[in-house]
Amino acid sequence: MASCEKCWADAGSAMTGNMVEQYHKLIDERKETPCTPEEQAGLSAYICGECGRRTVHQYAKVCMNPDCEPIK
Numbered sequence: 427m428a429s430c431e432k433c434w435a436d437a438g439s440a441m442t443g444n445m446v447e448q449y450h451k452l453i454d455e456r457k458e459t460p461c462t463p464e465e466q467a468g469l470s471a472y473i474c475g476e477c478g479r480r481t482v483h484q485y486a487k488v489c490m491n492p493d494c495e496p497i498k
Contacts, residue, residue, distance in 0.1 A: 428486035431468030432461045463491040 429449070433456065437449035464471065468484035474494060481491040 428466070428483040428488055428490065430461050430466040431471075431484065432465040463489075466490040 430453065433449055433452045437445050437452055440448050442448060460466075463479065463481040466483070467481045467490045470484040471480045471490075472482035472484070472487070473480050474482050474489040474491065476489060476496050477491050477494040478497045479489075479491055479494075481489050481494070483490055
């Protein structure tokens with residue numbers, strides 16, 4: 427599974443302890459209001475050929491949109 431780039435960036439900017447631990451803490455805290463698929467994909471994300479949203483993860487190259495459906 428690809429990481430959430432927004433949470434990863436936020437964990438790095440927190441500067442409190444271990445970045446990986448901070449990332450997992452943010453993921454748990456944000457379960458009720460998760461980051462958008464665009465935020466999860468990152469600032470350099472690509473446009474998905476299936477759903478037309480900029481949700482293709484900048485590193486993993488997978489669409490982060492859980493409702494991704496082909497454009498009609």
